[in-house]
Amino acid sequence: MAVFLDQDGEKYLAYECKRLNVVNKGSRESLATKYVKDGVKRFVTEQYAEHLPTGAMLGYVMDGDISFAQSKVQAALDTNQEEVNMISRPTPADPIAIIRRFRTWHRKETVAHNIEIHYGLLPLTTLKNYKKGAE
Secondary structure (H helix, E strand, O other): OEEEOOOOOOOEEEEEEEEEOEEEOOEEEOOHHHHHHHHHHHHHOOOOOOOOOEEEEEEEEOOOOHHHHHHHHHHHHHHOOOOOOEOOOOEEEEEEOOEEEEEEEEEOOOOOOEEEEEEEEEEHHHHHHHHHHHO
16 A cells, blocks of 8 residues: 655555454464565565655554564564664554554665654454444
8 A cells, every 4th residue: 555645656655554463263373474574574675665765564453452463573573683674673653543653774675775664553353442432
């Protein structure tokens, strides 16, 4: 997904959206490693956000357990830090409503500048309840 910031399409914010904490047959799978290797890495290789200084990862937390999702994503970033050229530890950012946020910096593989990746973890079960309360 991309949000375009100008008319000629040169400036945009690219979002990679992935599911986290998927429950299947009573078993929870975090999918955090896939989130990092198939998401964050696409920004580092410039498959997404080519020549841009920032990108965004959105995690749909299927079971609503944001703390578990964040701990698993941060562990996957630590485990794969060389593969995703991570040059900074995750830094917290202020939440937006029910969305937990943080950011990291990575060295891009194809150009001489770095990319800042912003993360938003959206608890889908809470979102359903949040919408019901607004009715």
